[in-house]
Amino acid sequence: MQPSRVNESPTALRGLLPPDLLRRGGCPFDPPAGLRRRRGQGAVQPLALANGAPAFLVTGFEEARAVLGDVRFSADRVRHPDAAAADRTPRAVPARTDGQFVFMDPPEHTRLRRLLTGQFTVRRMKALEEHIREIAVSHIAAMTAAGTEADLVPAYALPIPSLVICELLGVDYADRRSFQERTALALNGDAPAAERQRAARELYAFMGGLIAAKRERPGDDLLSGLIRDAEPPLTDAQFVDIAVVLLGAGHETTANMLGLGTFALLENPGQLAALRADPALLDTAVEELLRYLSIQLGVSRVATTAIEIGGVVIPAGATVVIAVPEVNRDPAHWGDPDRLDVHRGRGPHLAFGHGVHQCLGQQLARAEMTVALGELITRLPRLRLAVPAAAIPVRDEMLIFGVHSLPVTWS
Numbered sequence: 128m129q130p131s132r133v134n135e136s137p138t139a140l141r142g143l144l145p146p147d148l149l150r151r152g153g154c155p156f157d158p159p160a161g162l163r164r165r166r167g168q169g170a171v172q173p174l175a176l177a178n179g180a181p182a183f184l185v186t187g188f189e190e191a192r193a194v195l196g197d198v199r200f201s202a203d204r205v206r207h208p209d210a211a212a213a214d215r216t217p218r219a220v221p222a223r224t225d226g227q228f229v230f231m232d233p234p235e236h237t238r239l240r241r242l243l244t245g246q247f248t249v250r251r252m253k254a255l256e257e258h259i260r261e262i263a264v265s266h267i268a269a270m271t272a273a274g275t276e277a278d279l280v281p282a283y284a285l286p287i288p289s290l291v292i293c294e295l296l297g298v299d300y301a302d303r304r305s306f307q308e309r310t311a312l313a314l315n316g317d318a319p320a321a322e323r324q325r326a327a328r329e330l331y332a333f334m335g336g337l338i339a340a341k342r343e344r345p346g347d348d349l350l351s352g353l354i355r356d357a358e359p360p361l362t363d364a365q366f367v368d369i370a371v372v373l374l375g376a377g378h379e380t381t382a383n384m385l386g387l388g389t390f391a392l393l394e395n396p397g398q399l400a401a402l403r404a405d406p407a408l409l410d411t412a413v414e415e416l417l418r419y420l421s422i423q424l425g426v427s428r429v430a431t432t433a434i435e436i437g438g439v440v441i442p443a444g445a446t447v448v449i450a451v452p453e454v455n456r457d458p459a460h461w462g463d464p465d466r467l468d469v470h471r472g473r474g475p476h477l478a479f480g481h482g483v484h485q486c487l488g489q490q491l492a493r494a495e496m497t498v499a500l501g502e503l504i505t506r507l508p509r510l511r512l513a514v515p516a517a518a519i520p521v522r523d524e525m526l527i528f529g530v531h532s533l534p535v536t537w538s
Protein backbone atom coordinates (compact mmCIF):
# COMPACT_ATOMS: atom_id res chain seq x y z
CA MET A 128 0.00 0.00 0.00
CA GLN A 129 1.16 3.54 -0.68
CA PRO A 130 1.51 6.06 2.15
CA SER A 131 -1.08 8.81 2.06
CA ARG A 132 -0.11 12.38 1.33
CA VAL A 133 -1.96 15.51 2.17
CA ASN A 134 -0.61 17.52 -0.74
CA GLU A 135 -2.20 15.36 -3.39
CA SER A 136 -5.37 15.64 -5.42
CA PRO A 137 -7.37 12.48 -5.99
CA THR A 138 -5.41 10.26 -8.37
CA ALA A 139 -2.63 12.78 -8.80
CA LEU A 140 -0.44 12.52 -11.85
CA ARG A 141 2.42 14.81 -10.86
CA GLY A 142 5.64 13.28 -12.13
CA LEU A 143 3.78 10.69 -14.16
CA LEU A 144 3.13 12.81 -17.24
CA PRO A 145 5.87 14.35 -19.39
CA PRO A 146 6.05 18.05 -18.30
CA ASP A 147 5.58 19.35 -21.87
CA LEU A 148 2.10 17.85 -21.93
CA LEU A 149 0.92 20.16 -19.14
CA ARG A 150 2.79 23.30 -20.20
CA ARG A 151 0.56 26.28 -20.92
CA GLY A 152 0.80 28.85 -23.68
CA GLY A 153 -1.64 31.38 -25.16
CA CYS A 154 -5.12 31.64 -23.66
CA PRO A 155 -5.02 30.75 -19.94
CA PHE A 156 -8.46 29.14 -20.14
CA ASP A 157 -7.63 26.69 -22.91
CA PRO A 158 -6.23 23.20 -22.27
CA PRO A 159 -2.42 23.06 -21.97
CA ALA A 160 -0.74 23.47 -25.37
CA GLY A 161 0.83 19.99 -25.09
CA LEU A 162 -2.61 18.41 -24.78
CA ARG A 163 -4.06 20.70 -27.43
CA ARG A 164 -1.53 19.51 -29.96
CA ARG A 165 -2.89 16.01 -29.54
CA ARG A 166 -6.43 16.96 -30.55
CA GLY A 167 -7.38 15.12 -33.74
CA GLN A 168 -4.79 12.38 -33.18
CA GLY A 169 -7.38 9.86 -32.02
CA ALA A 170 -9.79 9.58 -29.10
CA VAL A 171 -7.47 6.96 -27.55
CA GLN A 172 -3.84 7.49 -28.46
CA PRO A 173 -0.44 6.18 -27.37
CA LEU A 174 1.46 8.25 -24.82
CA ALA A 175 4.98 7.95 -23.42
CA LEU A 176 5.01 8.66 -19.67
CA ALA A 177 7.72 10.81 -18.09
CA ASN A 178 9.74 7.66 -17.35
CA GLY A 179 9.34 6.52 -20.99
CA ALA A 180 6.83 3.77 -20.17
CA PRO A 181 4.17 3.26 -22.85
CA ALA A 182 0.66 4.33 -21.84
CA PHE A 183 -2.56 5.67 -23.39
CA LEU A 184 -4.08 9.14 -23.48
CA VAL A 185 -7.86 9.46 -23.82
CA THR A 186 -9.15 12.69 -25.38
CA GLY A 187 -12.61 11.55 -26.53
CA PHE A 188 -15.67 12.15 -24.33
CA GLU A 189 -17.41 8.79 -24.90
CA GLU A 190 -14.14 6.89 -24.58
CA ALA A 191 -13.35 8.64 -21.28
CA ARG A 192 -16.77 7.72 -19.91
CA ALA A 193 -16.20 4.14 -21.00
CA VAL A 194 -12.89 3.97 -19.09
CA LEU A 195 -14.13 5.67 -15.92
CA GLY A 196 -17.36 3.64 -15.96
CA ASP A 197 -15.51 0.31 -16.11
CA VAL A 198 -14.11 -0.94 -12.79
CA ARG A 199 -11.70 -3.20 -14.65
CA PHE A 200 -9.72 0.03 -14.89
CA SER A 201 -8.25 0.22 -11.42
CA ALA A 202 -7.64 3.34 -9.30
CA ASP A 203 -5.35 1.42 -6.94
CA ARG A 204 -1.90 3.02 -7.01
CA VAL A 205 -0.27 -0.23 -5.95
CA ARG A 206 -1.16 -1.53 -9.38
CA HIS A 207 0.33 1.61 -10.81
CA PRO A 208 4.09 1.02 -10.98
CA ASP A 209 4.66 4.08 -13.17
CA ALA A 210 2.88 6.36 -10.71
CA ALA A 211 4.75 4.84 -7.78
CA ALA A 212 8.08 5.25 -9.57
CA ALA A 213 7.29 8.84 -10.53
CA ASP A 214 6.23 9.71 -7.02
CA ARG A 215 9.51 10.93 -5.54
CA THR A 216 8.11 13.67 -3.30
CA PRO A 217 9.37 13.18 0.27
CA ARG A 218 6.71 11.67 2.48
CA ALA A 219 4.91 14.19 4.63
CA VAL A 220 3.64 11.64 7.12
CA PRO A 221 4.15 8.03 8.10
CA ALA A 222 2.36 5.37 6.04
CA ARG A 223 -1.34 5.46 6.77
CA THR A 224 -3.65 4.19 4.11
CA ASP A 225 -6.67 2.63 5.75
CA GLY A 226 -9.11 5.30 4.66
CA GLN A 227 -7.61 6.35 1.33
CA PHE A 228 -10.67 5.22 -0.61
CA VAL A 229 -9.65 7.40 -3.57
CA PHE A 230 -7.03 4.75 -4.36
CA MET A 231 -9.24 1.73 -3.68
CA ASP A 232 -11.26 -0.45 -6.03
CA PRO A 233 -14.62 -2.08 -5.32
CA PRO A 234 -15.62 -3.80 -3.10
CA GLU A 235 -13.09 -2.23 -0.66
CA HIS A 236 -13.92 1.23 -2.03
CA THR A 237 -17.67 0.65 -1.97
CA ARG A 238 -18.07 0.39 1.81
CA LEU A 239 -16.22 3.60 2.62
CA ARG A 240 -17.78 5.48 -0.28
CA ARG A 241 -21.30 4.47 0.85
CA LEU A 242 -20.57 5.53 4.39
CA LEU A 243 -19.38 8.93 3.17
CA THR A 244 -22.23 9.43 0.69
CA GLY A 245 -24.66 8.84 3.58
CA GLN A 246 -23.13 11.86 5.35
CA PHE A 247 -23.70 14.30 2.47
CA THR A 248 -27.39 14.60 3.41
CA VAL A 249 -29.79 17.17 1.96
CA ARG A 250 -30.20 18.67 5.44
CA ARG A 251 -26.45 19.03 5.98
CA MET A 252 -25.94 20.49 2.49
CA LYS A 253 -28.77 23.00 3.04
CA ALA A 254 -27.23 24.15 6.33
CA LEU A 255 -23.82 24.43 4.67
CA GLU A 256 -25.23 26.51 1.82
CA GLU A 257 -26.52 29.10 4.30
CA HIS A 258 -23.14 29.09 5.94
CA ILE A 259 -21.36 29.56 2.58
CA ARG A 260 -23.44 32.69 1.97
CA GLU A 261 -22.52 34.14 5.36
CA ILE A 262 -18.82 33.44 4.69
CA ALA A 263 -18.99 34.96 1.17
CA VAL A 264 -20.85 38.09 2.31
CA SER A 265 -18.53 38.69 5.28
CA HIS A 266 -15.41 38.30 3.12
CA ILE A 267 -16.74 40.75 0.52
CA ALA A 268 -17.54 43.17 3.35
CA ALA A 269 -13.97 42.80 4.70
CA MET A 270 -12.51 43.44 1.24
CA THR A 271 -14.56 46.57 0.63
CA ALA A 272 -13.93 47.87 4.16
CA ALA A 273 -10.17 47.57 3.56
CA GLY A 274 -10.05 49.55 0.29
CA THR A 275 -10.92 49.35 -3.38
CA GLU A 276 -8.47 46.66 -4.47
CA ALA A 277 -7.63 43.13 -3.31
CA ASP A 278 -6.01 39.93 -4.37
CA LEU A 279 -9.08 37.73 -4.73
CA VAL A 280 -7.18 34.47 -4.13
CA PRO A 281 -6.21 34.97 -0.45
CA ALA A 282 -9.12 37.37 0.23
CA TYR A 283 -11.94 35.20 -1.12
CA ALA A 284 -11.16 32.09 -3.20
CA LEU A 285 -9.00 30.28 -0.61
CA PRO A 286 -10.82 31.01 2.67
CA ILE A 287 -14.27 29.99 1.41
CA PRO A 288 -13.56 26.27 0.77
CA SER A 289 -11.32 26.16 3.82
CA LEU A 290 -14.03 27.47 6.15
CA VAL A 291 -16.64 25.24 4.52
CA ILE A 292 -14.49 22.17 5.19
CA CYS A 293 -14.08 23.34 8.82
CA GLU A 294 -17.85 23.45 9.10
CA LEU A 295 -18.27 20.06 7.42
CA LEU A 296 -15.72 18.37 9.66
CA GLY A 297 -16.81 20.24 12.77
CA VAL A 298 -13.59 22.14 13.54
CA ASP A 299 -14.14 24.52 16.50
CA TYR A 300 -14.14 28.25 15.76
CA ALA A 301 -11.20 28.74 18.13
CA ASP A 302 -9.05 26.31 16.11
CA ARG A 303 -9.94 27.58 12.64
CA ARG A 304 -7.14 30.03 12.10
CA SER A 305 -4.34 27.58 12.92
CA PHE A 306 -6.17 24.84 10.98
CA GLN A 307 -6.40 27.11 7.93
CA GLU A 308 -2.77 28.19 8.17
CA ARG A 309 -1.54 24.59 8.38
CA THR A 310 -3.79 23.44 5.56
CA ALA A 311 -2.71 26.30 3.31
CA LEU A 312 0.95 25.51 3.96
CA ALA A 313 0.60 21.73 3.58
CA LEU A 314 -1.21 22.19 0.26
CA ASN A 315 1.05 24.93 -1.06
CA GLY A 316 3.18 23.44 -3.85
CA ASP A 317 5.36 26.61 -3.85
CA ALA A 318 6.41 26.24 -0.19
CA PRO A 319 9.68 24.48 0.80
CA ALA A 320 9.18 20.71 1.23
CA ALA A 321 10.35 20.70 4.88
CA GLU A 322 7.79 23.35 5.85
CA ARG A 323 5.02 21.54 4.02
CA GLN A 324 5.89 18.30 5.74
CA ARG A 325 5.89 19.94 9.16
CA ALA A 326 2.48 21.51 8.45
CA ALA A 327 1.16 18.14 7.21
CA ARG A 328 2.41 16.36 10.34
CA GLU A 329 0.73 18.98 12.52
CA LEU A 330 -2.45 18.65 10.49
CA TYR A 331 -2.50 14.88 10.97
CA ALA A 332 -1.94 15.35 14.71
CA PHE A 333 -4.72 17.94 14.79
CA MET A 334 -7.10 15.59 12.94
CA GLY A 335 -6.26 12.80 15.41
CA GLY A 336 -7.17 15.12 18.28
CA LEU A 337 -10.32 16.27 16.53
CA ILE A 338 -11.52 12.69 16.10
CA ALA A 339 -10.80 11.86 19.75
CA ALA A 340 -12.83 14.94 20.75
CA LYS A 341 -15.73 13.91 18.49
CA ARG A 342 -15.78 10.43 19.99
CA GLU A 343 -16.12 12.03 23.42
CA ARG A 344 -18.55 14.81 22.50
CA PRO A 345 -20.27 14.12 19.15
CA GLY A 346 -21.73 17.11 17.32
CA ASP A 347 -23.83 17.60 14.19
CA ASP A 348 -20.87 17.37 11.79
CA LEU A 349 -19.75 14.76 9.27
CA LEU A 350 -17.09 13.15 11.50
CA SER A 351 -19.58 12.75 14.35
CA GLY A 352 -22.05 11.27 11.84
CA LEU A 353 -19.43 8.73 10.73
CA ILE A 354 -18.68 7.81 14.33
CA ARG A 355 -22.41 7.26 14.91
CA ASP A 356 -23.19 5.37 11.68
CA ALA A 357 -20.14 3.26 10.78
CA GLU A 358 -20.75 -0.42 11.47
CA PRO A 359 -18.29 -2.01 12.07
CA PRO A 360 -16.75 1.16 13.55
CA LEU A 361 -13.92 2.87 11.69
CA THR A 362 -10.45 2.91 13.18
CA ASP A 363 -8.79 6.19 14.15
CA ALA A 364 -6.37 5.76 11.22
CA GLN A 365 -9.29 5.41 8.80
CA PHE A 366 -10.93 8.51 10.25
CA VAL A 367 -7.80 10.59 9.91
CA ASP A 368 -7.30 9.42 6.34
CA ILE A 369 -10.89 10.20 5.40
CA ALA A 370 -10.69 13.66 6.94
CA VAL A 371 -7.43 14.37 5.10
CA VAL A 372 -8.85 13.08 1.78
CA LEU A 373 -11.84 15.41 2.13
CA LEU A 374 -9.57 18.29 2.97
CA GLY A 375 -7.17 17.72 0.07
CA ALA A 376 -9.89 16.96 -2.47
CA GLY A 377 -12.25 19.76 -1.50
CA HIS A 378 -9.91 22.65 -0.82
CA GLU A 379 -7.53 23.27 -3.71
CA THR A 380 -10.09 22.33 -6.38
CA THR A 381 -12.85 24.68 -5.29
CA ALA A 382 -10.43 27.51 -4.50
CA ASN A 383 -8.98 27.34 -8.00
CA MET A 384 -12.40 27.16 -9.60
CA LEU A 385 -13.37 30.35 -7.75
CA GLY A 386 -10.18 32.21 -8.76
CA LEU A 387 -9.98 31.00 -12.36
CA GLY A 388 -13.78 31.13 -12.79
CA THR A 389 -13.85 34.81 -11.79
CA PHE A 390 -10.92 35.52 -14.14
CA ALA A 391 -12.72 33.78 -17.02
CA LEU A 392 -15.92 35.75 -16.43
CA LEU A 393 -14.03 39.06 -16.24
CA GLU A 394 -12.33 38.23 -19.55
CA ASN A 395 -15.68 37.36 -21.16
CA PRO A 396 -17.66 40.56 -20.42
CA GLY A 397 -20.60 39.57 -22.66
CA GLN A 398 -21.08 36.37 -20.67
CA LEU A 399 -20.69 38.20 -17.36
CA ALA A 400 -23.28 40.79 -18.43
CA ALA A 401 -25.72 38.00 -19.39
CA LEU A 402 -25.23 36.44 -15.96
CA ARG A 403 -25.74 39.74 -14.14
CA ALA A 404 -28.89 40.41 -16.17
CA ASP A 405 -30.32 36.99 -15.33
CA PRO A 406 -28.94 35.45 -12.11
CA ALA A 407 -31.15 32.41 -12.78
CA LEU A 408 -28.40 31.45 -15.23
CA LEU A 409 -25.94 30.93 -12.36
CA ASP A 410 -26.47 27.16 -12.16
CA THR A 411 -25.80 26.57 -15.84
CA ALA A 412 -22.94 29.10 -15.79
CA VAL A 413 -21.23 27.11 -13.03
CA GLU A 414 -21.57 23.88 -15.06
CA GLU A 415 -20.20 25.66 -18.11
CA LEU A 416 -17.24 27.05 -16.15
CA LEU A 417 -16.50 23.57 -14.83
CA ARG A 418 -16.52 22.20 -18.38
CA TYR A 419 -14.68 25.08 -20.00
CA LEU A 420 -11.95 25.36 -17.36
CA SER A 421 -11.61 21.66 -16.39
CA ILE A 422 -9.09 22.51 -13.67
CA GLN A 423 -8.36 18.89 -12.78
CA LEU A 424 -6.15 18.17 -15.76
CA GLY A 425 -6.14 14.41 -15.63
CA VAL A 426 -7.22 11.28 -13.84
CA SER A 427 -5.49 7.97 -14.35
CA ARG A 428 -6.36 4.31 -14.17
CA VAL A 429 -4.58 1.02 -14.83
CA ALA A 430 -6.13 -1.75 -16.95
CA THR A 431 -6.41 -4.96 -14.92
CA THR A 432 -7.05 -6.98 -18.09
CA ALA A 433 -6.93 -6.30 -21.85
CA ILE A 434 -9.87 -4.00 -22.70
CA GLU A 435 -10.88 -2.45 -26.01
CA ILE A 436 -11.82 1.23 -25.90
CA GLY A 437 -12.67 3.19 -29.04
CA GLY A 438 -11.21 0.45 -31.23
CA VAL A 439 -7.86 0.41 -29.36
CA VAL A 440 -6.89 -2.56 -27.21
CA ILE A 441 -5.43 -1.44 -23.88
CA PRO A 442 -3.24 -4.29 -22.61
CA ALA A 443 -3.37 -5.49 -19.00
CA GLY A 444 -1.13 -3.38 -16.77
CA ALA A 445 -1.17 -0.31 -19.04
CA THR A 446 -1.74 3.16 -17.58
CA VAL A 447 -4.59 5.18 -19.06
CA VAL A 448 -4.65 8.94 -18.59
CA ILE A 449 -7.91 10.81 -19.14
CA ALA A 450 -7.15 14.28 -20.53
CA VAL A 451 -10.10 15.96 -18.81
CA PRO A 452 -9.75 19.43 -20.48
CA GLU A 453 -9.70 17.89 -23.96
CA VAL A 454 -12.49 15.43 -23.17
CA ASN A 455 -14.65 18.34 -22.01
CA ARG A 456 -14.00 20.10 -25.33
CA ASP A 457 -14.33 17.08 -27.58
CA PRO A 458 -15.76 18.53 -30.83
CA ALA A 459 -17.51 15.20 -31.47
CA HIS A 460 -19.56 15.82 -28.31
CA TRP A 461 -19.88 19.59 -27.83
CA GLY A 462 -20.90 22.23 -30.35
CA ASP A 463 -18.42 25.13 -30.50
CA PRO A 464 -16.48 23.57 -27.58
CA ASP A 465 -13.88 26.33 -27.18
CA ARG A 466 -16.49 28.98 -26.45
CA LEU A 467 -17.56 29.87 -22.91
CA ASP A 468 -21.34 30.04 -23.18
CA VAL A 469 -23.33 30.53 -19.97
CA HIS A 470 -26.50 29.66 -21.90
CA ARG A 471 -25.21 26.22 -22.84
CA GLY A 472 -27.67 23.58 -21.59
CA ARG A 473 -26.57 21.69 -18.51
CA GLY A 474 -25.06 18.56 -20.09
CA PRO A 475 -22.93 15.96 -18.35
CA HIS A 476 -19.29 17.07 -18.39
CA LEU A 477 -16.45 15.09 -16.85
CA ALA A 478 -14.95 17.81 -14.64
CA PHE A 479 -16.08 15.78 -11.61
CA GLY A 480 -15.02 12.50 -13.19
CA HIS A 481 -17.44 9.62 -13.78
CA GLY A 482 -18.19 6.17 -12.39
CA VAL A 483 -17.53 4.85 -8.89
CA HIS A 484 -14.96 7.54 -8.03
CA GLN A 485 -17.04 10.45 -9.36
CA CYS A 486 -16.51 13.47 -7.14
CA LEU A 487 -18.09 12.90 -3.77
CA GLY A 488 -18.18 16.61 -2.98
CA GLN A 489 -19.70 17.83 -6.24
CA GLN A 490 -22.96 18.97 -4.66
CA LEU A 491 -21.00 20.97 -2.12
CA ALA A 492 -18.59 22.33 -4.75
CA ARG A 493 -21.54 23.46 -6.88
CA ALA A 494 -23.12 25.22 -3.89
CA GLU A 495 -19.83 26.96 -3.07
CA MET A 496 -19.33 28.16 -6.65
CA THR A 497 -22.94 29.26 -7.20
CA VAL A 498 -23.14 31.22 -3.96
CA ALA A 499 -19.60 32.66 -3.99
CA LEU A 500 -19.61 33.72 -7.66
CA GLY A 501 -23.20 34.99 -7.41
CA GLU A 502 -22.52 37.15 -4.34
CA LEU A 503 -19.30 38.49 -5.86
CA ILE A 504 -20.76 39.65 -9.16
CA THR A 505 -23.93 41.11 -7.67
CA ARG A 506 -22.33 42.87 -4.68
CA LEU A 507 -19.43 44.25 -6.73
CA PRO A 508 -21.03 45.38 -10.02
CA ARG A 509 -17.86 47.24 -11.09
CA LEU A 510 -15.53 44.30 -10.42
CA ARG A 511 -12.62 44.16 -12.87
CA LEU A 512 -8.97 43.15 -13.08
CA ALA A 513 -6.53 45.57 -11.43
CA VAL A 514 -3.67 44.51 -13.75
CA PRO A 515 -3.55 43.45 -17.41
CA ALA A 516 -4.78 39.89 -17.97
CA ALA A 517 -1.34 38.85 -19.24
CA ALA A 518 0.14 39.74 -15.81
CA ILE A 519 -2.04 37.25 -13.91
CA PRO A 520 0.24 34.40 -12.74
CA VAL A 521 -1.26 31.04 -13.70
CA ARG A 522 -0.45 27.72 -12.05
CA ASP A 523 1.59 26.44 -14.96
CA GLU A 524 2.39 22.73 -15.03
CA MET A 525 0.24 22.09 -11.94
CA LEU A 526 -2.26 19.27 -12.05
CA ILE A 527 -4.95 21.42 -10.51
CA PHE A 528 -4.92 24.45 -12.76
CA GLY A 529 -5.79 27.96 -11.58
CA VAL A 530 -4.27 31.32 -10.71
CA HIS A 531 -1.73 32.09 -7.98
CA SER A 532 -3.23 35.52 -7.50
CA LEU A 533 -6.00 37.67 -9.00
CA PRO A 534 -5.66 41.40 -8.27
CA VAL A 535 -9.10 43.02 -8.72
CA THR A 536 -10.67 46.40 -8.12
CA TRP A 537 -14.32 47.50 -7.80
CA SER A 538 -14.23 51.30 -7.43
Ligand code: HEM
Pocket residue numbers: 137138202228229230240372373376377378380381384422423426427477478479480481483484485486487488489491492
Ligand atom coordinates in the same frame (compact mmCIF):
# COMPACT_ATOMS: atom_id res chain seq x y z
C1 HEM B 1 -14.72 22.39 -8.28
C2 HEM B 1 -14.32 21.59 -7.36
C3 HEM B 1 -13.99 20.13 -7.56
C4 HEM B 1 -13.53 19.46 -8.66
C5 HEM B 1 -13.23 20.02 -10.06
C6 HEM B 1 -13.37 18.07 -8.28
C7 HEM B 1 -12.96 17.06 -9.14
C8 HEM B 1 -12.92 15.72 -8.82
C9 HEM B 1 -12.61 14.64 -9.75
C10 HEM B 1 -12.29 14.81 -11.24
C11 HEM B 1 -12.69 13.48 -9.06
C12 HEM B 1 -12.52 12.07 -9.63
C13 HEM B 1 -11.12 11.54 -9.46
C14 HEM B 1 -10.96 10.15 -10.06
O1 HEM B 1 -11.86 9.61 -10.71
O2 HEM B 1 -9.88 9.56 -9.88
C15 HEM B 1 -13.01 13.81 -7.68
C16 HEM B 1 -13.13 12.88 -6.66
C17 HEM B 1 -13.35 13.24 -5.35
N1 HEM B 1 -13.70 14.49 -4.88
FE1 HEM B 1 -13.83 16.18 -5.93
N2 HEM B 1 -13.73 17.94 -6.96
C18 HEM B 1 -14.12 19.16 -6.47
C19 HEM B 1 -14.58 19.47 -5.20
C20 HEM B 1 -14.66 18.57 -4.16
C21 HEM B 1 -15.12 18.86 -2.84
C22 HEM B 1 -15.63 20.22 -2.35
C23 HEM B 1 -14.99 17.71 -2.09
C24 HEM B 1 -15.30 17.41 -0.64
C25 HEM B 1 -15.71 18.19 0.25
C26 HEM B 1 -14.47 16.70 -2.98
C27 HEM B 1 -14.19 15.40 -2.62
C28 HEM B 1 -13.85 14.39 -3.51
C29 HEM B 1 -13.58 13.03 -3.08
C30 HEM B 1 -13.64 12.51 -1.65
C31 HEM B 1 -13.26 12.30 -4.25
C32 HEM B 1 -12.91 10.81 -4.33
C33 HEM B 1 -14.17 10.00 -4.48
C34 HEM B 1 -13.89 8.52 -4.60
O3 HEM B 1 -12.76 8.11 -4.84
O4 HEM B 1 -14.86 7.75 -4.46
N3 HEM B 1 -14.29 17.25 -4.23
N4 HEM B 1 -13.16 15.17 -7.56
